[in-house]
Amino acid sequence: MNSEPMLDLEVRAHAEHHASLRLWLRLLSCTTRIEDTIRQRLREQFGITLPRFDLMAQLERQPEGLTMGELSKRMMVTGGNITAIVDQLEGEALVQRQALPGDRRAYRVCLTAAGRSAFDRMARSHEAWVVELLSPLSERQQQQLHQLLSILKNGNSPLKSQEAS
Amino acid sequence: MNSEPMLDLEVRAHAEHHASLRLWLRLLSCTTRIEDTIRQRLREQFGITLPRFDLMAQLERQPEGLTMGELSKRMMVTGGNITAIVDQLEGEALVQRQALPGDRRAYRVCLTAAGRSAFDRMARSHEAWVVELLSPLSERQQQQLHQLLSILKNGNSPLKSQEAS
DNA sequence: TATTGTTATACTCTATAACTATA
Protein backbone atom coordinates (compact mmCIF):
# COMPACT_ATOMS: atom_id res chain seq x y z
CA MET A 1 0.00 0.00 0.00
CA ASN A 2 2.89 2.34 0.73
CA SER A 3 4.05 1.90 -2.82
CA GLU A 4 0.96 3.70 -4.10
CA PRO A 5 1.48 7.27 -5.14
CA MET A 6 -0.14 9.82 -2.87
CA LEU A 7 -3.13 11.15 -4.74
CA ASP A 8 -5.54 13.84 -3.83
CA LEU A 9 -8.41 12.00 -2.15
CA GLU A 10 -10.98 13.26 -4.57
CA VAL A 11 -8.96 12.41 -7.62
CA ARG A 12 -8.27 8.98 -6.22
CA ALA A 13 -11.91 8.36 -5.44
CA HIS A 14 -12.74 9.42 -8.92
CA ALA A 15 -10.20 7.06 -10.43
CA GLU A 16 -11.50 4.20 -8.31
CA HIS A 17 -15.01 4.97 -9.39
CA HIS A 18 -14.01 4.80 -12.98
CA ALA A 19 -12.32 1.47 -12.38
CA SER A 20 -15.48 0.08 -10.78
CA LEU A 21 -17.56 1.44 -13.60
CA ARG A 22 -15.34 -0.15 -16.22
CA LEU A 23 -15.44 -3.40 -14.29
CA TRP A 24 -19.22 -3.27 -14.18
CA LEU A 25 -19.54 -2.58 -17.90
CA ARG A 26 -17.26 -5.50 -18.64
CA LEU A 27 -19.14 -7.79 -16.27
CA LEU A 28 -22.38 -6.78 -17.91
CA SER A 29 -21.13 -7.23 -21.45
CA CYS A 30 -19.58 -10.64 -20.77
CA THR A 31 -22.72 -11.91 -19.10
CA THR A 32 -25.08 -10.46 -21.67
CA ARG A 33 -23.10 -11.92 -24.54
CA ILE A 34 -23.22 -15.41 -23.07
CA GLU A 35 -26.87 -15.09 -22.10
CA ASP A 36 -27.87 -13.88 -25.55
CA THR A 37 -26.04 -16.79 -27.16
CA ILE A 38 -27.78 -19.29 -24.91
CA ARG A 39 -31.14 -17.63 -25.46
CA GLN A 40 -30.69 -17.74 -29.22
CA ARG A 41 -29.60 -21.37 -29.29
CA LEU A 42 -32.46 -22.45 -27.03
CA ARG A 43 -34.86 -20.80 -29.43
CA GLU A 44 -33.28 -22.10 -32.62
CA GLN A 45 -32.60 -25.63 -31.52
CA PHE A 46 -35.45 -26.27 -29.11
CA GLY A 47 -38.01 -23.57 -29.73
CA ILE A 48 -38.05 -22.56 -26.10
CA THR A 49 -37.44 -19.29 -24.28
CA LEU A 50 -35.12 -18.82 -21.33
CA PRO A 51 -37.90 -18.20 -18.77
CA ARG A 52 -39.68 -21.40 -19.87
CA PHE A 53 -36.42 -23.33 -19.71
CA ASP A 54 -35.74 -21.88 -16.25
CA LEU A 55 -39.18 -22.87 -15.03
CA MET A 56 -38.64 -26.42 -16.24
CA ALA A 57 -35.24 -26.42 -14.53
CA GLN A 58 -36.93 -25.44 -11.26
CA LEU A 59 -39.35 -28.33 -11.63
CA GLU A 60 -36.60 -30.77 -12.54
CA ARG A 61 -34.90 -30.05 -9.23
CA GLN A 62 -38.14 -30.69 -7.35
CA PRO A 63 -39.57 -33.98 -8.60
CA GLU A 64 -42.50 -33.65 -6.20
CA GLY A 65 -43.46 -30.44 -7.96
CA LEU A 66 -43.96 -26.83 -6.93
CA THR A 67 -47.01 -24.68 -6.39
CA MET A 68 -47.57 -21.59 -8.51
CA GLY A 69 -46.64 -19.43 -5.54
CA GLU A 70 -43.38 -21.28 -5.01
CA LEU A 71 -42.55 -20.94 -8.69
CA SER A 72 -43.34 -17.25 -8.51
CA LYS A 73 -40.94 -16.78 -5.60
CA ARG A 74 -38.13 -18.83 -7.10
CA MET A 75 -38.35 -17.21 -10.50
CA MET A 76 -38.76 -13.81 -8.90
CA VAL A 77 -41.66 -12.75 -11.09
CA THR A 78 -45.26 -12.08 -10.16
CA GLY A 79 -47.95 -14.73 -10.24
CA GLY A 80 -49.67 -13.77 -13.45
CA ASN A 81 -46.52 -14.47 -15.40
CA ILE A 82 -46.20 -17.93 -13.90
CA THR A 83 -49.76 -18.70 -14.93
CA ALA A 84 -48.94 -17.69 -18.50
CA ILE A 85 -45.75 -19.75 -18.72
CA VAL A 86 -47.32 -22.81 -17.10
CA ASP A 87 -50.30 -22.51 -19.44
CA GLN A 88 -47.99 -22.59 -22.42
CA LEU A 89 -45.91 -25.49 -21.15
CA GLU A 90 -49.04 -27.40 -20.22
CA GLY A 91 -50.36 -26.77 -23.71
CA GLU A 92 -47.28 -28.54 -25.03
CA ALA A 93 -47.77 -31.34 -22.50
CA LEU A 94 -44.40 -30.64 -20.89
CA VAL A 95 -45.79 -29.91 -17.43
CA GLN A 96 -49.03 -30.73 -15.67
CA ARG A 97 -51.05 -29.32 -12.80
CA GLN A 98 -51.87 -31.87 -10.14
CA ALA A 99 -54.42 -31.47 -7.37
CA LEU A 100 -52.88 -30.72 -4.00
CA PRO A 101 -54.59 -32.81 -1.30
CA GLY A 102 -55.77 -30.61 1.54
CA ASP A 103 -55.96 -27.30 -0.32
CA ARG A 104 -58.19 -27.02 -3.31
CA ARG A 105 -57.02 -23.51 -4.09
CA ALA A 106 -53.49 -24.61 -4.95
CA TYR A 107 -51.88 -27.38 -6.91
CA ARG A 108 -48.58 -28.92 -7.65
CA VAL A 109 -46.95 -28.28 -11.02
CA CYS A 110 -44.76 -31.16 -12.21
CA LEU A 111 -42.86 -32.12 -15.32
CA THR A 112 -44.59 -34.78 -17.37
CA ALA A 113 -42.56 -37.74 -18.59
CA ALA A 114 -42.29 -36.01 -21.95
CA GLY A 115 -41.29 -32.79 -20.20
CA ARG A 116 -38.58 -34.52 -18.23
CA SER A 117 -37.19 -36.18 -21.32
CA ALA A 118 -37.30 -32.94 -23.31
CA PHE A 119 -35.66 -31.07 -20.46
CA ASP A 120 -32.89 -33.64 -20.17
CA ARG A 121 -32.00 -33.21 -23.79
CA MET A 122 -32.07 -29.44 -23.53
CA ALA A 123 -30.10 -29.39 -20.31
CA ARG A 124 -27.33 -31.48 -21.81
CA SER A 125 -26.97 -29.05 -24.70
CA HIS A 126 -27.25 -26.10 -22.37
CA GLU A 127 -24.49 -27.40 -20.15
CA ALA A 128 -22.24 -28.05 -23.15
CA TRP A 129 -22.81 -24.50 -24.36
CA VAL A 130 -21.89 -23.09 -20.98
CA VAL A 131 -18.73 -25.18 -20.88
CA GLU A 132 -17.88 -23.95 -24.37
CA LEU A 133 -18.62 -20.31 -23.65
CA LEU A 134 -16.56 -20.32 -20.44
CA SER A 135 -13.71 -22.28 -21.99
CA PRO A 136 -11.42 -19.29 -22.47
CA LEU A 137 -10.87 -19.59 -18.71
CA SER A 138 -8.83 -22.46 -17.36
CA GLU A 139 -10.26 -24.61 -14.63
CA ARG A 140 -8.21 -22.71 -12.08
CA GLN A 141 -9.31 -19.35 -13.42
CA GLN A 142 -12.91 -20.47 -13.27
CA GLN A 143 -12.41 -21.34 -9.63
CA GLN A 144 -10.97 -17.90 -8.99
CA LEU A 145 -13.84 -16.25 -10.79
CA HIS A 146 -16.35 -18.29 -8.83
CA GLN A 147 -14.74 -17.28 -5.59
CA LEU A 148 -14.71 -13.60 -6.44
CA LEU A 149 -18.37 -13.80 -7.37
CA SER A 150 -19.10 -15.49 -4.04
CA ILE A 151 -17.59 -12.52 -2.29
CA LEU A 152 -19.57 -10.16 -4.45
CA LYS A 153 -22.74 -12.08 -3.75
CA ASN A 154 -22.37 -12.57 -0.03
CA GLY A 155 -20.57 -9.41 0.85
CA ASN A 156 -17.69 -11.40 2.28
CA SER A 157 -15.45 -14.27 1.41
CA PRO A 158 -15.71 -17.91 2.46
CA LEU A 159 -11.93 -17.74 2.56
CA LYS A 160 -12.07 -14.90 5.05
CA SER A 161 -14.08 -17.10 7.41
CA GLN A 162 -11.55 -19.86 6.94
CA GLU A 163 -8.73 -17.44 7.59
CA ALA A 164 -10.48 -16.25 10.69
CA SER A 165 -10.99 -19.76 12.02
CA MET B 1 -1.60 -31.16 -11.74
CA ASN B 2 -0.12 -34.46 -10.62
CA SER B 3 -1.69 -33.95 -7.24
CA GLU B 4 -5.15 -34.33 -8.75
CA PRO B 5 -6.81 -37.67 -8.17
CA MET B 6 -7.07 -39.82 -11.25
CA LEU B 7 -10.70 -39.81 -12.25
CA ASP B 8 -12.44 -41.62 -15.00
CA LEU B 9 -12.39 -39.16 -17.87
CA GLU B 10 -16.11 -39.09 -18.29
CA VAL B 11 -16.78 -38.56 -14.61
CA ARG B 12 -14.21 -35.84 -14.54
CA ALA B 13 -15.64 -34.13 -17.59
CA HIS B 14 -19.03 -34.30 -15.97
CA ALA B 15 -17.78 -32.77 -12.74
CA GLU B 16 -16.07 -30.00 -14.68
CA HIS B 17 -19.23 -29.33 -16.58
CA HIS B 18 -21.13 -28.99 -13.38
CA ALA B 19 -18.53 -26.58 -12.05
CA SER B 20 -18.82 -24.45 -15.18
CA LEU B 21 -22.58 -24.54 -14.95
CA ARG B 22 -22.54 -23.43 -11.32
CA LEU B 23 -20.11 -20.69 -12.21
CA TRP B 24 -22.37 -19.52 -15.01
CA LEU B 25 -25.43 -19.47 -12.78
CA ARG B 26 -23.57 -17.44 -10.21
CA LEU B 27 -22.24 -15.05 -12.83
CA LEU B 28 -25.73 -14.60 -14.15
CA SER B 29 -27.33 -14.05 -10.76
CA CYS B 30 -24.72 -11.54 -9.59
CA THR B 31 -24.99 -9.55 -12.78
CA THR B 32 -28.77 -9.67 -12.91
CA ARG B 33 -29.08 -8.57 -9.30
CA ILE B 34 -26.90 -5.52 -9.87
CA GLU B 35 -28.55 -4.70 -13.18
CA ASP B 36 -32.03 -4.93 -11.70
CA THR B 37 -31.04 -2.62 -8.86
CA ILE B 38 -29.65 -0.07 -11.26
CA ARG B 39 -32.68 -0.35 -13.52
CA GLN B 40 -35.02 0.19 -10.60
CA ARG B 41 -33.13 3.19 -9.23
CA LEU B 42 -32.91 4.81 -12.65
CA ARG B 43 -36.65 4.48 -12.96
CA GLU B 44 -37.50 5.63 -9.45
CA GLN B 45 -35.06 8.50 -9.19
CA PHE B 46 -34.88 9.70 -12.78
CA GLY B 47 -37.84 8.20 -14.57
CA ILE B 48 -35.64 6.70 -17.25
CA THR B 49 -35.12 3.19 -18.54
CA LEU B 50 -31.76 1.49 -19.00
CA PRO B 51 -31.87 1.47 -22.83
CA ARG B 52 -32.63 5.20 -22.85
CA PHE B 53 -29.85 5.84 -20.38
CA ASP B 54 -27.50 3.74 -22.50
CA LEU B 55 -28.41 5.64 -25.61
CA MET B 56 -27.69 8.92 -23.86
CA ALA B 57 -24.40 7.49 -22.66
CA GLN B 58 -23.46 6.65 -26.24
CA LEU B 59 -24.21 10.21 -27.27
CA GLU B 60 -22.31 11.67 -24.36
CA ARG B 61 -19.15 9.90 -25.53
CA GLN B 62 -19.62 11.33 -29.03
CA PRO B 63 -20.24 15.05 -28.69
CA GLU B 64 -20.46 15.37 -32.48
CA GLY B 65 -23.42 13.00 -32.42
CA LEU B 66 -24.23 9.68 -34.02
CA THR B 67 -26.48 8.63 -36.88
CA MET B 68 -29.39 6.29 -36.27
CA GLY B 69 -27.45 3.51 -37.98
CA GLU B 70 -24.44 4.03 -35.74
CA LEU B 71 -26.65 4.01 -32.66
CA SER B 72 -28.29 0.82 -33.90
CA LYS B 73 -24.91 -0.89 -34.26
CA ARG B 74 -23.56 0.28 -30.91
CA MET B 75 -26.67 -0.61 -28.98
CA MET B 76 -26.96 -3.87 -30.88
CA VAL B 77 -30.66 -3.50 -31.59
CA THR B 78 -32.44 -3.03 -34.89
CA GLY B 79 -33.23 0.35 -36.37
CA GLY B 80 -36.89 0.57 -35.51
CA ASN B 81 -36.10 0.44 -31.83
CA ILE B 82 -33.64 3.29 -32.13
CA THR B 83 -36.28 5.37 -33.84
CA ALA B 84 -38.66 4.74 -30.94
CA ILE B 85 -36.13 5.58 -28.22
CA VAL B 86 -34.88 8.69 -30.01
CA ASP B 87 -38.48 9.80 -30.56
CA GLN B 88 -39.15 9.54 -26.84
CA LEU B 89 -35.97 11.32 -25.81
CA GLU B 90 -36.54 14.01 -28.41
CA GLY B 91 -40.06 14.44 -27.02
CA GLU B 92 -38.48 15.22 -23.67
CA ALA B 93 -36.02 17.59 -25.36
CA LEU B 94 -33.05 15.53 -24.17
CA VAL B 95 -31.72 14.79 -27.65
CA GLN B 96 -32.18 16.38 -31.06
CA ARG B 97 -31.88 15.31 -34.67
CA GLN B 98 -29.61 17.55 -36.70
CA ALA B 99 -29.35 17.60 -40.47
CA LEU B 100 -26.25 15.86 -41.80
CA PRO B 101 -24.69 17.93 -44.57
CA GLY B 102 -24.13 15.85 -47.68
CA ASP B 103 -26.70 13.13 -47.02
CA ARG B 104 -30.29 14.11 -46.62
CA ARG B 105 -31.35 10.56 -45.73
CA ALA B 106 -29.39 10.53 -42.48
CA TYR B 107 -28.85 12.87 -39.58
CA ARG B 108 -26.84 13.32 -36.50
CA VAL B 109 -28.46 12.68 -33.13
CA CYS B 110 -26.96 14.77 -30.32
CA LEU B 111 -27.66 15.49 -26.69
CA THR B 112 -29.25 18.87 -26.11
CA ALA B 113 -27.83 21.12 -23.41
CA ALA B 114 -30.65 19.94 -21.13
CA GLY B 115 -29.91 16.34 -22.10
CA ARG B 116 -26.25 16.72 -21.30
CA SER B 117 -27.00 18.25 -17.94
CA ALA B 118 -29.60 15.59 -17.11
CA PHE B 119 -27.23 12.85 -18.18
CA ASP B 120 -24.41 14.24 -16.05
CA ARG B 121 -26.59 14.09 -12.96
CA MET B 122 -27.77 10.58 -13.73
CA ALA B 123 -24.28 9.37 -14.58
CA ARG B 124 -22.93 10.59 -11.25
CA SER B 125 -25.59 8.65 -9.38
CA HIS B 126 -25.15 5.65 -11.61
CA GLU B 127 -21.42 5.56 -10.97
CA ALA B 128 -21.94 5.86 -7.22
CA TRP B 129 -24.40 2.95 -7.30
CA VAL B 130 -21.92 0.82 -9.19
CA VAL B 131 -19.20 1.63 -6.70
CA GLU B 132 -21.58 0.75 -3.88
CA LEU B 133 -22.78 -2.48 -5.44
CA LEU B 134 -19.26 -3.68 -6.19
CA SER B 135 -17.93 -2.62 -2.81
CA PRO B 136 -17.92 -6.13 -1.28
CA LEU B 137 -14.83 -6.63 -3.44
CA SER B 138 -11.60 -4.90 -2.46
CA GLU B 139 -9.79 -2.83 -5.01
CA ARG B 140 -7.39 -5.68 -5.60
CA GLN B 141 -10.19 -8.21 -5.97
CA GLN B 142 -11.89 -5.94 -8.47
CA GLN B 143 -8.67 -5.87 -10.47
CA GLN B 144 -8.55 -9.66 -10.42
CA LEU B 145 -12.16 -9.91 -11.50
CA HIS B 146 -11.59 -7.44 -14.29
CA GLN B 147 -8.65 -9.43 -15.51
CA LEU B 148 -10.53 -12.73 -15.49
CA LEU B 149 -13.35 -11.12 -17.43
CA SER B 150 -10.83 -9.82 -19.96
CA ILE B 151 -9.69 -13.36 -20.52
CA LEU B 152 -13.26 -14.52 -20.84
CA LYS B 153 -14.00 -11.75 -23.29
CA ASN B 154 -10.95 -12.00 -25.46
CA GLY B 155 -10.32 -15.69 -25.28
CA ASN B 156 -6.84 -15.18 -23.89
CA SER B 157 -5.03 -13.39 -21.14
CA PRO B 158 -2.83 -10.33 -21.16
CA LEU B 159 -0.97 -12.14 -18.37
CA LYS B 160 -0.47 -15.21 -20.52
CA SER B 161 1.33 -13.01 -23.00
CA GLN B 162 3.41 -11.63 -20.15
CA GLU B 163 4.10 -15.13 -18.87
CA ALA B 164 5.06 -16.21 -22.34
CA SER B 165 7.48 -13.34 -22.77
C1' DT C 1 -30.10 -0.52 -57.10
C1' DA C 2 -28.48 0.20 -52.47
C1' DT C 3 -28.83 2.66 -48.22
C1' DT C 4 -31.02 5.39 -44.32
C1' DG C 5 -34.45 5.73 -41.56
C1' DT C 6 -39.59 5.08 -40.46
C1' DT C 7 -43.75 2.65 -39.80
C1' DA C 8 -46.60 -1.25 -38.80
C1' DT C 9 -46.97 -5.33 -36.51
C1' DA C 10 -46.26 -9.08 -33.47
C1' DC C 11 -44.21 -11.50 -29.62
C1' DT C 12 -42.20 -12.07 -25.00
C1' DC C 13 -41.51 -10.67 -20.55
C1' DT C 14 -42.83 -7.88 -16.96
C1' DA C 15 -45.90 -5.55 -13.37
C1' DT C 16 -50.35 -4.02 -11.31
C1' DA C 17 -54.85 -4.63 -10.01
C1' DA C 18 -59.35 -6.58 -9.98
C1' DC C 19 -61.38 -10.98 -9.59
C1' DT C 20 -62.80 -16.04 -8.17
C1' DA C 21 -62.56 -19.83 -5.32
C1' DT C 22 -61.13 -21.70 -1.24
C1' DA C 23 -59.21 -21.59 3.59
Place this chain on the structure above:
DNA sequence: TATAGTTATAGAGTATAACAATA
Protein backbone atom coordinates in the same frame (compact mmCIF):
# COMPACT_ATOMS: atom_id res chain seq x y z
C1' DT D 1 -60.49 -11.91 6.25
C1' DA D 2 -56.61 -13.92 4.13
C1' DT D 3 -54.54 -16.73 0.61
C1' DA D 4 -53.80 -19.18 -4.11
C1' DG D 5 -54.25 -18.59 -8.42
C1' DT D 6 -56.36 -16.32 -12.72
C1' DT D 7 -57.57 -12.76 -15.79
C1' DA D 8 -57.24 -8.32 -17.92
C1' DT D 9 -54.47 -4.78 -19.12
C1' DA D 10 -50.58 -1.93 -19.98
C1' DG D 11 -45.84 -0.89 -20.96
C1' DA D 12 -41.11 -1.88 -22.36
C1' DG D 13 -37.92 -4.08 -25.37
C1' DT D 14 -37.14 -6.84 -29.13
C1' DA D 15 -37.38 -8.49 -34.14
C1' DT D 16 -39.16 -8.66 -38.95
C1' DA D 17 -40.75 -6.77 -42.99
C1' DA D 18 -42.76 -3.40 -46.00
C1' DC D 19 -42.15 1.31 -47.08
C1' DA D 20 -40.40 6.28 -48.42
C1' DA D 21 -36.81 9.25 -49.44
C1' DT D 22 -32.37 9.85 -50.98
C1' DA D 23 -27.80 8.33 -52.83
